[in-house]
Amino acid sequence: MKKTIILLSLALVSWGAFAQHDHSKMGHSTEGHSNMDSKMENKTMVQSSVNVERSKSATAIIDNYLALKDALVADNSTKAASSGEKLFDAFEKFDISAQAKSQQKELAEIIEVASEHAEHISENSGSIDHQREHFEMLSKDIRDLTLITGSDRTLYQAFCPMYNNKEGGVWLSASSEIKNPFYGNKMLKCGSVQQEITVK
């Protein structure tokens, strides 16, 4: 079993290092490329997998988050706003008291911050860049949330090294196929899977 895990992670690492990315639409300098590749390699080196509980408690949150992500992939700001609103409602309805006592404080903090991001996204139809800024922060919150609440499906944490002046940005997807929500059609394939969140 141990051997298989080591082999698997080796395979993942080498896959990451040699992954081909379709940047044909980007047209930026070669310097940008090398910079980006080195960053991407660093990030893929830590590619890993975490296992979370199987649970439906966060299903509405995950559903609406993924709908929001898809709207941003499709460059659809109006739809992103309506998904943001539904996500906000899902946070409101989330029952913290049903979660483990020891995690409730952390969950409350995550939900407070994440709801604010969802609210901003819902109020900013028409300025997709601003929606994307909040989406990036929101993605980290959703990730941390699912690690506590568990998930009803496998999620993939992907990373785009270009986003936010090359600071990079993460998002979650239900598929390992890269569809970039930060750039949409401009750089649909930019990014790589960083971590797999699997369900027990």
Place this chain on the structure above:
Amino acid sequence: MKLLKIIGLVLLVVLVGLQFFPARSNRSTAIPSSDFVKTYKVPEQVTQILHTACYNCHSNSTNYPWYSRVQPVGWYLENHIDNGKEELNFSEFGSYSGRKQQSKLTSMISQVEDDKMPLPSYTFIHREARLSAEDKNNLVDYLKTLKE
């Protein structure tokens, strides 16, 4: 002509009447330990920028202009400041969760970098709140040091 006089008189009465309903004042004098400036031991130069360009709407201590005493201007400001504080309150920053602090720092940096804050409609009237290129750099560079 007579009609105009009547309208004018009614307006005057209404305006005078409004003055009997002053806006709630946002003016706490003590600086709490949760204040951003105390939480992080912010350097003097940055503190100065925050106080002149941000604290009027984003803290519990507003430095009001004289016309804020005139209604309905005062009510408008009250509402404006309530919204500002709900979004970000420097007086309470230290009591935010670590996650919220980091999230707010990220937003501050991008809002200042993109010239969205201080609000252009605000700096139009409050010329002293405009950030020079140097102020902007100092502020953003400092905020970035607080990011984890």
